[in-house]
Amino acid sequence: MLWLSGPSGVGKSSVGWEVFARLSRDGVTTAFVDGDQIGMCHPLPENGAHALRARNLAAMLPHFRQEGVRCLVLSGFVDTAEEVAEYTSRMPGVAFTSCRLWVGGAELRRRFLARGWRPDLVEDAVAEAAGLERSTYADLCVDTGGLGVAEAARLVRERAAGGWPGVLPAVTPHEVAAPVDSGTAPVLWFAGATASGKSTIAYEIFREVFRSGTPAAYVDVKQIGVLRPIGDDLRLKARNLAAVWAGYREAGAECLIVSGEAGSDDTIRRYAELLPKAPLTVCRLHAGPATLAERVARRGRGEGPALPGDEMKNRDMGALRRIAERAAAEAQTGGEGLRIDTDGLQVHEVVALVRDRIGDWPTARP
Structure with missing residues (x-):
């Protein structure tokens, strides 16, 4: 390491x-x-x-x-x-x-x-x-x-040691992680296409919840499973989510806010299988192609949160256009959950809309 x-x-x-x-x-x-x-x-x-x-x-x-x-x-x-x-x-x-x-x-x-x-x-x-x-x-x-x-x-x-990682040791048998149990605390999952605002809105909701006095935790699933080359990265991220959430529960967190995947029902189900006792509320952020293209362009200019490995940072217009087209296709993925339309709205307006839709979560589910 x-x-x-x-x-x-x-x-x-x-x-x-x-x-x-x-x-x-x-x-x-x-x-x-x-x-x-x-x-x-x-x-x-x-x-x-x-x-x-x-x-x-x-x-x-x-x-x-x-x-x-x-x-x-x-x-x-x-x-x-x-x-x-x-x-x-x-x-x-x-x-x-x-x-x-x-x-x-x-x-x-x-x-x-x-x-x-x-x-x-x-x-x-x-x-x-x-x-x-x-x-x-x-x-x-x-x-x-x-x-x-x-x-x-x-x-x-x-x-670092003459050229880190130097000569790597022989591969040893892979460790087997013990199962984890994060209990019955509620989870609020934000799904949506690339540039739909998942991480921004999820993090703001996290801040609102803990400022209200409820011990809370936040996870961006893209940031806890970064491994290349890799086969099933969804499996890795789901296992890591369960492990990290169990750690937050030990630390006293009473609810979890997640910035999740683009999010078909099957994708979310694979995560939920490792959190079998947690009541899950899904919010699906939606934006039209023009809005997604605008947000992708802003990210390409360096606006927004600075996250390691941001695929949009410092990319040329052709690459940004392809990312926006992919995001528009992702936005067509339907599924269960609360749909939140974000076109024409500022961050604080989307947060207010989410709070209205989820009611008094986490004390009760919408």
Whole structure:
């Protein structure tokens, strides 16, 4: 496992994704996990975010191994050896390489502001970076100043054990994960075509629910099953969803909001089979071809949430047009659930419409 850490805005996810993508293109079965994506539970347990993320990562690892993973790239913040030990102690058979990314204050400010997200936090990120300079948890520190993502990824691999992952050990028998039971807490599932707004709306509903005082958790299924090359990725994501949700239940979450797949009934059923006791409410976000094309174009320009491996980011117009056409075809997939039409609506208007349709969920089902 290669663990990329460092301050907010330094490029952990971007560089990590590039390492992952290059290895997978070379035929090495590789997984990628963004640590933030396996710790979205509020309030956090008393023992903190790292204990929860470490528990969830360890629970996902057997599922990755069942699919033949040889190595895993993890991006996430950490700043002490004790926090690193939360992870290593739960995965004794994994060879960890910890790499801290560094960049000067001026360039960090520029990168952070270029993301277009919470510019008010830029000085906190710079202070965070200064604090990390006094840390000793990492096996190596790589200065990425002045480097593009591809060059930074190449440098990280060169510096990590002479070319990470080096000579991989022989394949061992795959682990078999124990069954998990997440109980009877309710699940709210957002389905819809690419660019329908699933992750944006689901995350806003998650924020509303926990702000109301109900302990809640959030999962984007696309972010918990990143493995290439792969056979049945739906099987992997369904198993990982069940494992992560069980971890959130242990942490006290009383409901789960999911940004799911495009979503035929059969697809959702395959996920639900691993959450057999959970009352499931499905919201299907719908948008017409013109709206989907507009949203795809905006994502191509870098607008919207910055997610590792976003297929729309920095793509040419031809590629974006093909993605929009595919999204329009996905939107024709019908199925059971509450249909939410989003054409012409802003995010807060869609959220209000969803809240009206789901009633007092999670205390009662619509």
